[in-house]
Amino acid sequence: MPTAGFPVAFSHEPIRNKYLCGGSTTVNKIYHFVSGMPRSGSTLLMNILGQNPRFHVTGTSGVLDLIFGLRNNWEKHPEFQAAPDDAAKLRVMRGILDSFYANVQAPIVFDKSRGWLSLLEMAETLLGRKAKVLVPVRDLRDILASFEKLWRETSKIAQVPQEAKFYHEYQTVEGRCAVLARGDQVVGLAYNRIKDALQRGFRDRMHFVHYEKLTAEPEKTLRAIYEFLEEPYFQHDFNNVKQITWENDEVYGIKGLHDIRSKVEPVKSRHVEILGQAVANMYKPPYPWTGM
Numbered sequence: 001m002p003t004a005g006f007p008v009a010f011s012h013e014p015i016r017n018k019y020l021c022g023g024s025t026t027v028n029k030i031y032h033f034v035s036g037m038p039r040s041g042s043t044l045l046m047n048i049l050g051q052n053p054r055f056h057v058t059g060t061s062g063v064l065d066l067i068f069g070l071r072n073n074w075e076k077h078p079e080f081q082a083a084p085d086d087a088a089k090l091r092v093m094r095g096i097l098d099s100f101y102a103n104v105q106a107p108i109v110f111d112k113s114r115g116w117l118s119l120l121e122m123a124e125t126l127l128g129r130k131a132k133v134l135v136p137v138r139d140l141r142d143i144l145a146s147f148e149k150l151w152r153e154t155s156k157i158a159q160v161p162q163e164a165k166f167y168h169e170y171q172t173v174e175g176r177c178a179v180l181a182r183g184d185q186v187v188g189l190a191y192n193r194i195k196d197a198l199q200r201g202f203r204d205r206m207h208f209v210h211y212e213k214l215t216a217e218p219e220k221t222l223r224a225i226y227e228f229l230e231e232p233y234f235q236h237d238f239n240n241v242k243q244i245t246w247e248n249d250e251v252y253g254i255k256g257l258h259d260i261r262s263k264v265e266p267v268k269s270r271h272v273e274i275l276g277q278a279v280a281n282m283y284k285p286p287y288p289w290t291g292m
Helices: 042-049 063-076 078-082 086-100 116-127 140-154 161-165 173-180 186-199 211-216 218-229 271-275 277-281
Strands: 030-034 055-060 108-112 133-137 206-210
Touching: 030 042, 030 116, 042 055, 042 108, 042 133, 042 211, 042 218, 063 078, 063 086, 063 116, 086 116, 116 133, 116 186, 133 211, 140 173, 140 186, 140 271, 161 173, 173 186, 173 271, 173 277, 186 206, 206 211, 206 218, 211 218, 271 277
Parallel strands: 030 108, 030 133, 055 108, 133 206
Antiparallel strands: none
16 A cells, blocks of 8 residues: 655654744654544543553544644635735644643643544644554444444433434434444544545554454553554553543433443453344444454
């Protein structure tokens, strides 16, 4: 697969970018991204990584949306139309990232957003180097089964947002899976972003973290992550993972969406039991990340 080009010299050193820093100022933080499939262990992964004092981890981050919004709206201002300045625009875009994490003492920041894969060209322009993205993935059937379990629990007392919009489809498990797999919904959108990032030549920026391997072989999985990040390994405690990221899941309309267990252990696949064989067969592998 071809490698996406980028017109600067790459290194793992702090950023020195003439457009962003005036050619002299050094930004001391290193930013990495976590961007993959939902219900695939990203919250667990972040809280494991957060045991390392060199790492700062986040829940689902809104920083990318702020940068994305600024990029898309900059030219709508007549003053900027009259006096275009791309270097200033890039400095302000990068400034959002740096300002948001200005009070973080850890030298390495992991920002979690499934949107990063769709905007890697922009991300690398801001970073001035190749990005490193951890991409949590899982058997698609188990992702859908996990959402189905959450829907069944939530529906006892509340309506999930998708059900309000797709009421008739939500009358069957097949319909609920089909909605989630749509390109404009949570599972289908993440799937397409991974597929497209690979097609755009970013394979070397992406490290796939398989949920099945993370929960069954956590140390082996983490050692591979550290090798990808070019960081010295930190001895993690997989029997006592304290949750340091927190999100109010009522905002998303599904309770328990980002809760984790304190002990990392294998999770039994239950997609046939939950979805039924016929529905499960609709979402069989291979997937874009199969074998990666």
